[in-house]
Amino acid sequence: MAAEMAEQPDVLRRLLARLPELAESVRGALPRRLAGSVLIARGSSDNAAVFGRYLYELASERPAGLGSPSLVTRYGARTDYTDHLVTALSQSGRTPEIVTTVQAARERGARIIAVTNEADSALAAAAHVVAATEAGTEVAVPATKTVTAQMLALVGIATALGPLPANLVDPADLAELPDAVGLVLADTTAVDTLAADWARHDRLVVAGRGLGGAVALEGALKIRETSGVFAEGISVADLLHGPIAALSARVPVLLIDVGGPTSPDIAALRERLDRDGIPHATVSPSLPALRSESARAIATTVRLQQIARAFALRRGADPDAPAGLAKVTATN
Amino acid sequence: MAAEMAEQPDVLRRLLARLPELAESVRGALPRRLAGSVLIARGSSDNAAVFGRYLYELASERPAGLGSPSLVTRYGARTDYTDHLVTALSQSGRTPEIVTTVQAARERGARIIAVTNEADSALAAAAHVVAATEAGTEVAVPATKTVTAQMLALVGIATALGPLPANLVDPADLAELPDAVGLVLADTTAVDTLAADWARHDRLVVAGRGLGGAVALEGALKIRETSGVFAEGISVADLLHGPIAALSARVPVLLIDVGGPTSPDIAALRERLDRDGIPHATVSPSLPALRSESARAIATTVRLQQIARAFALRRGADPDAPAGLAKVTATN
Numbered sequence: 142m143a144a145e146m147a148e149q150p151d152v153l154r155r156l157l158a159r160l161p162e163l164a165e166s167v168r169g170a171l172p173r174r175l176a177g178s179v180l181i182a183r184g185s186s187d188n189a190a191v192f193g194r195y196l197y198e199l200a201s202e203r204p205a206g207l208g209s210p211s212l213v214t215r216y217g218a219r220t221d222y223t224d225h226l227v228t229a230l231s232q233s234g235r236t237p238e239i240v241t242t243v244q245a246a247r248e249r250g251a252r253i254i255a256v257t258n259e260a261d262s263a264l265a266a267a268a269h270v271v272a273a274t275e276a277g278t279e280v281a282v283p284a285t286k287t288v289t290a291q292m293l294a295l296v297g298i299a300t301a302l303g304p305l306p307a308n309l310v311d312p313a314d315l316a317e318l319p320d321a322v323g324l325v326l327a328d329t330t331a332v333d334t335l336a337a338d339w340a341r342h343d344r345l346v347v348a349g350r351g352l353g354g355a356v357a358l359e360g361a362l363k364i365r366e367t368s369g370v371f372a373e374g375i376s377v378a379d380l381l382h383g384p385i386a387a388l389s390a391r392v393p394v395l396l397i398d399v400g401g402p403t404s405p406d407i408a409a410l411r412e413r414l415d416r417d418g419i420p421h422a423t424v425s426p427s428l429p430a431l432r433s434e435s436a437r438a439i440a441t442t443v444r445l446q447q448i449a450r451a452f453a454l455r456r457g458a459d460p461d462a463p464a465g466l467a468k469v470t471a472t473n
Numbered sequence: 474m475a476a477e478m479a480e481q482p483d484v485l486r487r488l489l490a491r492l493p494e495l496a497e498s499v500r501g502a503l504p505r506r507l508a509g510s511v512l513i514a515r516g517s518s519d520n521a522a523v524f525g526r527y528l529y530e531l532a533s534e535r536p537a538g539l540g541s542p543s544l545v546t547r548y549g550a551r552t553d554y555t556d557h558l559v560t561a562l563s564q565s566g567r568t569p570e571i572v573t574t575v576q577a578a579r580e581r582g583a584r585i586i587a588v589t590n591e592a593d594s595a596l597a598a599a600a601h602v603v604a605a606t607e608a609g610t611e612v613a614v615p616a617t618k619t620v621t622a623q624m625l626a627l628v629g630i631a632t633a634l635g636p637l638p639a640n641l642v643d644p645a646d647l648a649e650l651p652d653a654v655g656l657v658l659a660d661t662t663a664v665d666t667l668a669a670d671w672a673r674h675d676r677l678v679v680a681g682r683g684l685g686g687a688v689a690l691e692g693a694l695k696i697r698e699t700s701g702v703f704a705e706g707i708s709v710a711d712l713l714h715g716p717i718a719a720l721s722a723r724v725p726v727l728l729i730d731v732g733g734p735t736s737p738d739i740a741a742l743r744e745r746l747d748r749d750g751i752p753h754a755t756v757s758p759s760l761p762a763l764r765s766e767s768a769r770a771i772a773t774t775v776r777l778q779q780i781a782r783a784f785a786l787r788r789g790a791d792p793d794a795p796a797g798l799a800k801v802t803a804t805n
Contacts, residue, residue, distance in 0.1 A: 176508040176556070179536050184714040198544055202553050204511050206538020211683045211710065212530055215734040216641075221534050224508070238710070309548075344676060344703055351543045371676055371724065373705055378543065378570070382516040392703065402547040 142281035142367070142460045146446050147326060152276045152286045153293055153439075154319040160297035163272050167301035170252050170269045175302070176224035178205040179251075181242055185284040186230035186291060188359035188374075189256075192438060193228065193295030195352055199309065201226075201302035210238035213245045222251030228298065229255050232279065232287040234262020243267045256294045258287050272298060281461040283367045285446045288359060289322070292439050308401060311433035318436045321428045325443045328426075332447045335422055340455035342393055343371055347445075349397030350377040350406045352438040357397040360424070360445030367460045368452035377406045381413075388419050395448075398425035399441050401434035424448070474613035474699070474792045478778050479658060484608045484618045485625055485771075486651040492629035495604050499633035502584050502601045507634070508556035510537040511583075513574055517616040518562035518623060520691035520706075521588075524770060525560065525627030527684055531641065533558075533634035542570035545577045554583030560630065561587050564611065564619040566594025575599045588626045590619050604630060613793040615699045617778045620691060621654070624771050640733060643765035650768045653760045657775045660758075661783075664776070667754055668783035674725055675703055679777075681729030682709040682738045684770040689729040692756070692777030699792045700784035709738045713745075720751050727780075730757035731773050733766035756780070 178197045180190035190207055197205035208227070212218035229243045234257035244267050247253050255268035258276050265271045274290035296310055307314075339345065347364070349357030354376040361374030372395075388394065394414055398407040407423070414421045426444050431437050453460040510529045512522035522539055529537035540559070544550040561575045566589035576599050579585050587600035590608050597603045606622035628642055639646075671677070679696070681689030686708045693706030704727075720726065726746055730739040739755070746753045758776050763769050785792040 177536055179538065183710060187711070195541070195544065195548065198552055199548055199550055202551050204509060204538070204540070204552055204554065204557060206511065206536070206540070208536070208538070209527070211686075211708075211735065212527065215683055215738070216527065216531055217734075218531055219534050220530055220536055222536065225536060351547055354543075369721075371703070371705075373703075376543075378515060379519070389701075402549075403543065406547070 142283055142285060142450055145279055145281055146285045146443065148277065149286050149289055149326070149443060150319040150323040152290050153322060155275060156290055156293050157315060157319065163294065163297045164301040166270045167254060167298050170254070171226065171301070172224040172252055174224060175201055175203050175226060177203050178226045178228065179208040180205070180228045180230065181208040181210060181239055182230035183236055183239065185288045185359060185362060186232060188355055188362060189288055189291040189295060190230055191358060192292050192352055192355035193299065196295060196299035196305065196310065196435065197302060200299045200305050208242065210242045213242045214238045220246070220249060222246045222249045225251050227251040227253050229253065229264055229268070230257070230291050231264050232258045232284055234259040234264035240264050240267060254298060256291050282463055283363055283449065283460065289439050289442055292442065296435050308433060310435045314431055314433040314436045317430045318439060321431050321436070321440050322443050324428065325426050325440050326447070329447065332444070332451050335448060336451035336455050339393060339422070340368070340452040344392050345370060345372050345395060346380070346388065346392060347372055347374045347395045347397060348377050348380050348410060349399070350403035352401065352434050353397045353399040353403055353407070356399060356438050356441050356445065359442055360395070360397065360448070363446055363449040364452055366463050367449040368456055368458055369463070370452055377410050381410070388417070390418055390420065393420040393422070396421055396423040397441060398423050399434055399437045474615055474617060474782055477611055477613055478617045478775065478782070480609065481618050481621055481658070481775060482651040482655040484622050485654060487607060488622055488625050489647060489651065495626065495629045496633040498602045499586060499630050502586070503558065504556040504584055506556060507533055507535050507558060509535050510558045510560065511540040512537070512560045512562065513540040513542060513571055514562035515568055515571065517620045517691060517694060518564060520687055520694060521620055521623040521627060522562055523690060524624050524684055524687035525631065528627060528631035528637065528642065528767065529634060532631045532637050540574065542574045545574045546570045552578070552581060554578045554581045557583050559583040559585050561585065561596055561600070562589070562623050563596050564590045564616055566591040566596035572596050572599060586630060588623050614795055615695055615781065615792060621771050621774055624774065628767050640765060642767045646763055646765040646768045649762045650771060653763050653768070653772050654775050656760065657758050657772050658779070661779065664779045664783050667780060668787050671725060671754070672700070672784040672787035676724050677702060677704050677727060678712070678720065678724060679704055679706045679727045679729065680709050680712050680742060681731070682735035684733065684766050685729045685731040685735055685739070688731060688770050688773050688777065691774055692727070692729065692780070695778055695781040696784055698795050699781040700788050700790050701795070702784055709742050713742070720749070722750055722752065725752040725754070728753055728755040729773060730755050731766055731770040
């Protein structure tokens with residue numbers, strides 16, 4: 142896991158160089174008048190999809206949402222995807238329900254983009270455009286380099302859907318991202334301190350909003366599957382809408398702050414937690430070179446990988462092969 | 474909470490009588506050619522939206538997904554909703570971010586349906602069609618009768634979007650629903666047994682798939698906010714894709730079986746949990762009169778309300794006014 146995490150600057154740098162070409166292919170594959178976008182994924186890829194969904198809707202100015210594979214594989218949905226863009230994300234390109242769903246969508250008019258690490262997979266074969274993450278083989282069970290590569294690929298695809306404000310996606314800023322991720326990886330002090338203090342907890346909440354909400358979901362999944370800590374990722378808005386009542390001094394909260402327009406929400410939640418006596422820590426790597434929210438979200442995802450791994454090591458778990466997990470899941 | 478739960482047969486019976494008229498209004502408000510549907514909600518209403526989303530997509534044969542209010546309220550999205558149906562669900566009709574999002578969607582072409590218990594609310598004022606749940610004032614903080622009424626309203630709206638198979642939605646079956654919910658409420662034995670055994674756990678997982686996945690999300694939220702137990706609702710497919718590794722003998726699983734095409738998924742997970750030595754129980758009320766999945770999902774939601782309340786009472790919590798929760802949340 143550590144070795145694959147360390148490859149991220151190189152993986153992201155190589156992918157960055159291919160983003161203009163990817164965006165061009167996406168532009169060529171779009172319907173004349175886009176009606177909406179659907180992203181389909183499971184697990185870590187699903188969290189990358191939540192991240193991409195914000196960028197897609199803001200860039201295309203058409204509704205973007207997450208698809209549910211069971212609609213096709215269990216309920217036999219015959220959804221008409223005319224004028225829709227469907228983006229499927231699967232590291233292996235082999236998750237059966239994702240492949241089945243994409244094939245059905247293509248038969249019914251969807252333009253398909255596959256974001257995958259396996260350019261010769263069944264998923265890639267079903268797509269009009271393949272966004273190959275080319276992250277190299279991922280051996281450790283917890284997905285790391287493939288997730289941040291998926292996120293960057295989604296940034297590239299989104300730029301083909303329409304303009305995005307520079308505080309969200311900024312090409313100059315993206316060029317800094319590989320080095321920034323290198324800095325995050327090199328700085329382990331904050332993570333070690335957090336793990337020393339927090340790894341003993343059996344439960345924790347990881348909260349963010351917007352792009353930071355997607356990072357929170359991914360961070361929680363990574364912590365859960367790597368360390369066995371029962372971490373729950375949640376949107377700050379959803380947390381305030383109810384579950385905050387179930388928190389106590391025994392359930393600390395990791396706050397994900399990726400900057401941007403949801404940063405005040407994080408600050409407000411922090412005040413509320415202080416008032417209620419609930420322990421919290423904020424994950425927000427100090428990266429002055431990165432000003433755009435999408436780049437900061439990717440760098441913060443790397444920070445949470447470090448946290449997940451540090452928790453696992455502190456708890457005596459093997460971060461490379463957590464109990465009960467296989468690399469390719471065969472849900473269909 | 475118990476008093477409001479007990480009103481559900483009457484609330485559902487009254488709403489059932491109004492469903493044909495509601496479906497007619499929806500038909501009149503639809504765009505000539507529907508491009509897609511978006512459902513917008515928070516908290517319990519969001520779980521009802523997940524339920525409705527399956528029915529919408531299957532009936533309309535066009536993509537249906539959940540909207541994210543922060544796109545408008547934080548990121549200033551200018552999403553074009555031409556030919557889209559937007560359904561907003563809010564018990565109070567006053568959640569600021571929902572009202573703001575709906576107003577923005579209407580300005581940009583959406584046809585709006587408001588599912589709300591307050592027909593003179595700001596949300597209702599912003600809608601083309603108001604699906605009034607008319608469940609009466611809900612005093613207890615955990616939403617119960619308004620949630621099952623929202624679910625039934627969504628069934629009615631979905632029938633206006635296109636045909637649905639009888640094993641999913643069946644008018645004859647729906648006519649039996651109020652009495653079936655009465656039977657669920659009258660039968661407390663299974664719930665008391667479960668609570669005696671399970672209420673001591675601080676964590677549990679509530680798992681389902683498809684319509685049963687929506688019921689699992691709502692059941693987990695209800696257990697969490699009513700009893701303080703850290704219950705996590707999750708799709709069976711997502712659970713198998715990773716988080717199952719974090720389960721242990723100390724984290725029991727409630728399996729939600731509402732019948733229909735996801736029932737074999739529940740059976741398969743049950744076998745896996747047996748093999749792994751993880752305690753589990755299946756929530757699937759015995760209601761031979763109900764054969765359609767949507768009706769069974771609503772009845773099962775009531776069963777989970779009972780479970781949430783029984784857990785709270787066993788743990789010495791006040792189910793009517795859980796610590797830290799207000800009835801109308803002001804997230805915006």
